[in-house]
Amino acid sequence: MKHINIKDLALELNLSVSTVSKALNDSYEISEETKNRVLETAARLNYVPNPYASSLRGRKSKNIGVVIPEVADSFFSLAINGIESVAKTKGYHVLICLTHESFENERTILKEFQGGRVDGVLLSVSTETTQCDHINDLIANGLPLVFFDRACDEVETAKITTDDFESAYKATTHLIQQKADRIAFLSISKSLSISNKRLEGYLKALEDHDIKADQKYIIDCSNDAEQNYLLIKKLLQQKNKPNGIIASVEKLTTPIYTACKDLEMKVPEELKIVCFSNLEIATILNPSLTTITQPAFEMGKMAATLLFKALENRNFSLVKEDFMIQSALVVRDSSG
């Protein structure tokens, strides 16, 4: 089966290419009858337009780029679902690019996007990203960009985030109310804005409850699971070991639970745990895990909706379009 194009269609129909094009695009210039004929023949010959040819002609690629650190993470995979749900209604496709938490990768991807592969970008920055020239370049080049979850404060564009400060504050307060007084905080990045805000919320809660923050309870985790396991184990073995722990990111759940099991620490009696996590499976852990759950699907959806607003209306400015959505503290047995 040869691939059929608009010229073939025109030939078959004894019409000009432009008439066919207009009919296909439901132009008011074309008679109903012709439209029907064209549509019918197109269907019969299995005509599928080449999106990139339209793209070239000044229109859109009809692709949006989604740049994230990782897919194997329930926050991001749910967010993708949200993004995809709106892209679909707009006839757009989603190009997913993974940075694997590498700044270099992130820069390369955004650079490449400037060639016109995508019409707009949804971005959640890598843990390594400390400066944002590559992002500003992209925007200067005319590509609308919306951050979701992990944003760069310095870049002036729309951001969909959650109340990281407040939710960490709430989680910490919750642990304090559960009688934890030596609470550890596991961070993933010193530069990431969300990580810092969570840390600040934690610190403020301690302060408000007259608990002195202690550096030894604040741990910088890495991207390496084994390494993190060792760090956490060490944390839980020291003198004055913590009796509460807050993990600022989902992937720390496994090392924490594993360490507790290996050290035979009783949860929640000896250690109360809260994780930032969207894992559905939190409910069936034993003890079930208290989580801060972000509205991942909703966030993806909102970010995409905003991006399409900008795409559809060049006058719509993304600057100052910041939305902060609430996360939920879901109390379960691990902090009980």
Place this chain on the structure above:
Amino acid sequence: MKHINIKDLALELNLSVSTVSKALNDSYEISEETKNRVLETAARLNYVPNPYASSLRGRKSKNIGVVIPEVADSFFSLAINGIESVAKTKGYHVLICLTHESFENERTILKEFQGGRVDGVLLSVSTETTQCDHINDLIANGLPLVFFDRACDEVETAKITTDDFESAYKATTHLIQQKADRIAFLSISKSLSISNKRLEGYLKALEDHDIKADQKYIIDCSNDAEQNYLLIKKLLQQKNKPNGIIASVEKLTTPIYTACKDLEMKVPEELKIVCFSNLEIATILNPSLTTITQPAFEMGKMAATLLFKALENRNFSLVKEDFMIQSALVVRDSSG
């Protein structure tokens, strides 16, 4: 910053467009000196080629399509990582399209791909897919396609699968050896080839151990978590309730554990569990979950590698390029 194209570059360099193009593509016709000048200016002006313009000119879109039921699933997200790892080395991008287990969606996506949006396709079919004309159409249209995990037997093209029959057989045998004699099997689709092979492996293992299969132990699950929970609960409440259970798909883990908890069934004493699952978190469930783990990353990688072979060499035929990789039965406490 205006977007710069090859014409701007040529103007700046006092060269013709074609010379610049050739220099950029490292043609033997161009002198080293000119190449260097061009490359340097391109870098300075931040020139990024438009992939779709090249695409139009008879080359490639440099996109591959990955069509899967769902991203929020550890098998698929790990497979995506594998796919992406090879796409990246080839300078390709990955367009991820979700069917959400709907045949209609799957058909629409594949149809759309025929317009040239992607150069090749990696597919894992939906649970609803019972006939494969849409896939054959795509292939007939000249797009190479490789199945991974969930394939259609009737379509003649490369398939990367796992030993579904054997692993279900192994899992069942394992449960029998653990003294389970009423073993339930949870299926997700009556049409899906992998689901059926798993079912057959289960049935064969029962037969080989002189256990009579019983329809009431074979459950067809749906796409709806709540529904599945109820089905499982009912299964576990009947007279002669099973003392072993095999779930053919990861997402059934939560409903199973939840049902056990709600019914206060002791695992593994009263019920031994095995799930087909790539959840990292299997280790920290309580009891830790015995799984059949598929080499998801590897499978994605192999599927992509095969696809690129076909893309790079039009003579390379994907027919008969079938690979079956072994899954691992990882015994943990839930079947202990």
Place this chain on the structure above:
DNA sequence: ATGAAAGCGCTAACAG
């Protein structure tokens, strides 16, 4: 070693 020109598939002025 370099350049002119055609054309990939499509859309959009502009004419008729």
Place this chain on the structure above:
DNA sequence: CTGTTAGCGCTTTCAT
């Protein structure tokens, strides 16, 4: 209402 034509950015003969 329909057709002619130019051109989107790029590659690729075919000259020079």
